[in-house]
Amino acid sequence: MASIRANCRKIMCIGRNYAYVGLFHFPPPKFATAGWLDDHITELNNTTPKQPFFFLKPASSILLPGAGPVLRPKGVSLHYEVELGLVIGKTLRDLDPQDHKGALDAIHSYILAIDMTARNVQDEAKKKGLPWSIAKGFDTFLPISREIAKSRIPDPHEAFLRLRVGQAERQADSTSLMLYRIPQQLAQISRVMTLEQGDIVLTGTPKGVGEVKAGDVMKASIEVGGKEIEEGRIEVEVKDREGRYEFKET
Template identity: 60%
Template sequence: MSLFFRRTMASAASLKQASKVVCVGRNYGDHIKELNNARPRQPFFFLKPPSSILLPGAGPVLRPKGVDMHFEIELAAIIGKQVRNLDPNDEKGALDAIKGYAMAIDLTARNVQNEAKKKGLPWDIAKGFDTFLPMSDFIPKNAIANPHDVEVFLKVNGETKQDASTNLMLFQIPRLFSDISRVMTLEEGDIVLTGTPAGVGPAVPGDTISAGIRVGGKELPEGRIELV
């Protein structure tokens, strides 16, 4: 039991060694509508600092004063080897470059982000606070046969807020890796968040958040995130 626990912790801890975390925006049509955003003609993305990663059991989310904090559940792909200038049609190349997955909550200071958008300023502060990237344990690659056919969900106080299939992604992983890797080389250990479906909303002090992933209707225990 304790050996198992140590192994789990070790692989989760390695997530924090990522040289970067790349997050895709507006990748589910229904989420774009709910935020009144424009549908992108191509994927866009931004960075979260590895210092924002909150590993399982590493403590509570710290919501800074005055921040309207929103949750966004996302499937994260963990990069297993360098990816540069990937062809968008190279599905095999994209999936071969993945060494595993994790679930991730792209916590966002929505009021800070809205202000930044209005002023044309960067999103990195709104997205980058310490603890603003709770992650699950590492999910072995073989637990997810097809990353475009799993369900991701998030509940607040037991009530389902987000629950959608990843087959609703506007741009699938090969296209995402292609667009990202034509700008910035993806390195082993890097983390790519693939966007959030509809249902994002605020979490306030006292809320409990639980999130996870189902494959073929069955939840993967490694994909659990519990925040109290």
């Protein structure tokens, strides 16, 4: 497992990428489009992107299984976002968005991940037009599962993600609700910057994002065909972080 962190040069995160499935949209379509509403977009008062939107997290934010708690910095409103992660297996540059085989062939394996966000830090930065890398980049802000072999997830668009805080289920949705499928995500990223072996791509989070505090325990899981993938489990506690950082207005 340590090799995942050691081999990762960058973590690309797709934002605002899960469709809303309402009363008149069931069952969910095989290929959702950007015309759909996004529950996670709605709950954060954002707008639906016209193309895949991505940002970076540092590899130093990765928290390996059993490596300790997620640490909440002083003054931070800490939010969870469960996501399916792709571990890239080969160099990918300027991928054709219609090349589904090329996209899936470039994936070495999968992980489950919890993208942690310092939400008040992010909100202040957005309001003032400032970069918000800090909000995503603290140490321990990316708990991940053990590595999941590709054979365990035959179709990454047909998996089910769950996240619980304590005994309360907070997120539970299918990856079939992605607005932009994985080939489109990898095409958009790779036309801007080369994806390299060991890089991680986080594919977006469904609705239900919320706050956690010290003492909370997060449990995340992934299912395929109604069966949980054992190596895809995450269980991690939240604790307060000691140190010099404390959130203050910029």
